[in-house]
Amino acid sequence: MRYLRNSPLSVGWFTVVRLVEATKQTMSSVVVVDNGGGLIKAGFGGDRDPAVVVPNCLGRPASSKKWLVADQLIAADADFTSVSLRRPIDRGYLINPDVQREIWDRVFRSLLRADPSSSSLLLVEPLFNPPSIQRATDELVFEDLGFRSLFVADAPSLVHLYETSRLPSDGFAAKAQCSLVVDCGFSFTHAAPVVQNFTLNYGIRRLDLGGKALTNYLKELVSYRSINLMDETMIIDDAKEKLCFVSLDVLHDLQLARKSGKDNPFRCTYVLPDGITHTRGFVKDVDEAQRFLSLTDGCCNDLSGMQVVDGQADTEKAEDRKKVDFTKSEFNLTNERFLVPEMIFCPADLGMNQAGLAECIVRAIHSCHPHLHPVLFERIILTGGSTLFPRFAERLEKTCDH
Structure with missing residues (x-):
C-alpha cells in the first residue's frame, strides 16, 4: 500500500x-x-x-x-x-x-x-x-x-499544472511557473496563488459563496415573486445554469429590466415539469432568453447549447406564446438573471459581510512577495462551475481594472 x-x-x-x-x-x-x-x-x-x-x-x-x-x-x-x-x-x-x-x-x-x-x-x-x-x-x-x-x-x-502544460515552452509564464487559480465551486470560492506546482497556503483567500448559495438565492427570489419553489433545488439549479448571466453594467441593466413586454430584453419563461408529458424543466423560448446577447458586441458566450429536453415549447409560434396555458406551471425571470451571479462580485450589496471576488483576488496577490505580483495578475486561471456564466471573465477583468 x-x-x-x-x-x-x-x-x-x-x-x-x-x-x-x-x-x-x-x-x-x-x-x-x-x-x-x-x-x-x-x-x-x-x-x-x-x-x-x-x-x-x-x-x-x-x-x-x-x-x-x-x-x-x-x-x-x-x-x-x-x-x-x-x-x-x-x-x-x-x-x-x-x-x-x-x-x-x-x-x-x-x-x-x-x-x-x-x-x-x-x-x-x-x-x-x-x-x-x-x-x-x-x-x-x-x-x-x-x-x-x-x-x-x-x-x-492540478489546475495550474494542466494550464502550464498547454503553454509554449519558451513563454515567460511557463518559465515563471506562477499563476493565481480562482476556483468558484459549489460551496465556496478560493483565490489561490501557485508557484512551481505548489499552492502557497498563506496567500489563499476564501469567499464563502459558491453555486449552492446562488441557487438558494434564486429559489428565494422566485418563491417570493411568483411561485413557491423552495423545495425544488434541482429544478432551480437547472434554471440558473440555463438562464443566468453576469452583467457588465448592473445599473444600466436594472433600468432595462423595469421595462415591460417585448421592451424588456431579459424577460424569459421557464416551464416546470409536470411529471407526465415532460419530467424536466425547460426554457419556453430560447430565442427570447438570448435577447440580452444583442446588448453587447459579441463579448459573451454563445448560448446556442441551451436546448430544452423535450423541445416542444421552442417551436411555438409567437401568437401561441401570448396565450395562457393553465395546464403548465411556469415562472418568468427578468433582473433575477443577473442579480443572482452578482452575489459573487458584490455580496455586500445583499447584506453579506463578505469581500467581492475582485477584492479577494487582490488580497491574495498582495499577500505574496512583491516580485510575484505582476506575474500573478497576468496569470489568473478561472475554474469551477460558477465561472461558466456568460460574461464572467469580462466582468472580472473590468472590475479588477477599476
Missing part, C-alpha cells in the same frame, strides 16, 4: 506517474476523482476528459420511497419534482462518510467498472481539510473500498 498527501516537492500528475511506476500499474488503472460538493467528476489517468460527471448526492423524489444514487438522479425517466437531497459534503468538507461511501461505490464499480483492489486513486480534496476529515477519507479509500494506493492533491496545483 502506498499513501501520499500533498508534497511541496512534487504535486499532481508527475507524482501519479511515479506512483504508477512504483506499483507497476498502467495509467488506465489510476482512478482520478474530483470530489466536488455539487458534482463528482471521475475517470482514468491519461484520459483528457472525465468519464463520469454525476451529482454527488442521494435523492428521493416525492413520488418514491427509494433513494436514487448519483447518475440515477439524472436518468431520462427520473422525476425532478420535490426531490429530497442528502449530500455527503457541506460547506466544502466531508461530513457524511456513509453517504459518500454509497456514491463512490456506485461510481467506481458500476459506472467506471474499476477494481479498487488493483487500482490507485488520485483524489482532489478541499483546501485546509481538517485532519479528522482526512482520516475519515483515508478509511473510505483503503478499508471500505480497498484501493491499493492513494495520492491526495489540492485543486489549484
Whole structure:
C-alpha cells in the first residue's frame, strides 16, 4: 500500500506517474476523482476528459420511497419534482462518510467498472481539510473500498499544472511557473496563488459563496415573486445554469429590466415539469432568453447549447406564446438573471459581510512577495462551475481594472 498527501516537492500528475511506476500499474488503472460538493467528476489517468460527471448526492423524489444514487438522479425517466437531497459534503468538507461511501461505490464499480483492489486513486480534496476529515477519507479509500494506493492533491496545483502544460515552452509564464487559480465551486470560492506546482497556503483567500448559495438565492427570489419553489433545488439549479448571466453594467441593466413586454430584453419563461408529458424543466423560448446577447458586441458566450429536453415549447409560434396555458406551471425571470451571479462580485450589496471576488483576488496577490505580483495578475486561471456564466471573465477583468 502506498499513501501520499500533498508534497511541496512534487504535486499532481508527475507524482501519479511515479506512483504508477512504483506499483507497476498502467495509467488506465489510476482512478482520478474530483470530489466536488455539487458534482463528482471521475475517470482514468491519461484520459483528457472525465468519464463520469454525476451529482454527488442521494435523492428521493416525492413520488418514491427509494433513494436514487448519483447518475440515477439524472436518468431520462427520473422525476425532478420535490426531490429530497442528502449530500455527503457541506460547506466544502466531508461530513457524511456513509453517504459518500454509497456514491463512490456506485461510481467506481458500476459506472467506471474499476477494481479498487488493483487500482490507485488520485483524489482532489478541499483546501485546509481538517485532519479528522482526512482520516475519515483515508478509511473510505483503503478499508471500505480497498484501493491499493492513494495520492491526495489540492485543486489549484492540478489546475495550474494542466494550464502550464498547454503553454509554449519558451513563454515567460511557463518559465515563471506562477499563476493565481480562482476556483468558484459549489460551496465556496478560493483565490489561490501557485508557484512551481505548489499552492502557497498563506496567500489563499476564501469567499464563502459558491453555486449552492446562488441557487438558494434564486429559489428565494422566485418563491417570493411568483411561485413557491423552495423545495425544488434541482429544478432551480437547472434554471440558473440555463438562464443566468453576469452583467457588465448592473445599473444600466436594472433600468432595462423595469421595462415591460417585448421592451424588456431579459424577460424569459421557464416551464416546470409536470411529471407526465415532460419530467424536466425547460426554457419556453430560447430565442427570447438570448435577447440580452444583442446588448453587447459579441463579448459573451454563445448560448446556442441551451436546448430544452423535450423541445416542444421552442417551436411555438409567437401568437401561441401570448396565450395562457393553465395546464403548465411556469415562472418568468427578468433582473433575477443577473442579480443572482452578482452575489459573487458584490455580496455586500445583499447584506453579506463578505469581500467581492475582485477584492479577494487582490488580497491574495498582495499577500505574496512583491516580485510575484505582476506575474500573478497576468496569470489568473478561472475554474469551477460558477465561472461558466456568460460574461464572467469580462466582468472580472473590468472590475479588477477599476
